[in-house]
Amino acid sequence: AQKVTQAQTEISVVEKEDVTLDCVYETRDTTYYLFWYKQPPSGELVFLIRRNSFDEQNEISGRYSWNFQKSTSSFNFTITASQVVDSAVYFCALSDGNSGNTPLVFGKGTRLSVIA
């Protein structure tokens, strides 16, 4: 069975601090996909990144960066120089890459509060 664990329920940081959101996953599949989504107060989930299991390169997009390590089954998300607009709930998700349009399995989310 697939499982995603986001151990940090809530994090508060002061604006301009860096913050890392942890994500640990479990799967028996050799091919799988990992995702991060942002849920602002409006409620809609906003896609941030997708990573497949064969690509362990870290990725940077502006102030966002992602660290994928298969050896530790982790896919952590770092926000550099956080801003108040980063305040949201962040979800890590996993999907099977072998069989059709299987659903994404989500972690319970991490609520990030950035204080001015």
Add this chain to the structure above:
Amino acid sequence: DGGITQSPKYLFRKEGQNVTLSCEQNLNHDAMYWYRQDPGQGLRLIYYSQIVNDFQKGDIAEGYSVSREKKESFPLTVTSAQKNPTAFYLCASKAGKVTEAFFGQGTRLTVV
């Protein structure tokens, strides 16, 4: 604009009533999904459909029903058998197995 539309945004239901949440997409995606979100619980899968006229139960399907008569539509009915229906419901669609899911803006259902 392409996207997923959920309606209504807010819904109030009396105990014992069935209600139907609408989800429509114009992205031409084959797969559609319904998730329920409760505080501290993350997103839990209710039902999903990989193709028209076919759907599968998710982890918490009891008390819910769906239909998929058209590719663009995947309505969710919350029946009176659902013991605790107050929650935020999110609909999503996906083009293929390697792609991300796109989400609607959600429906907040409250039982009064």
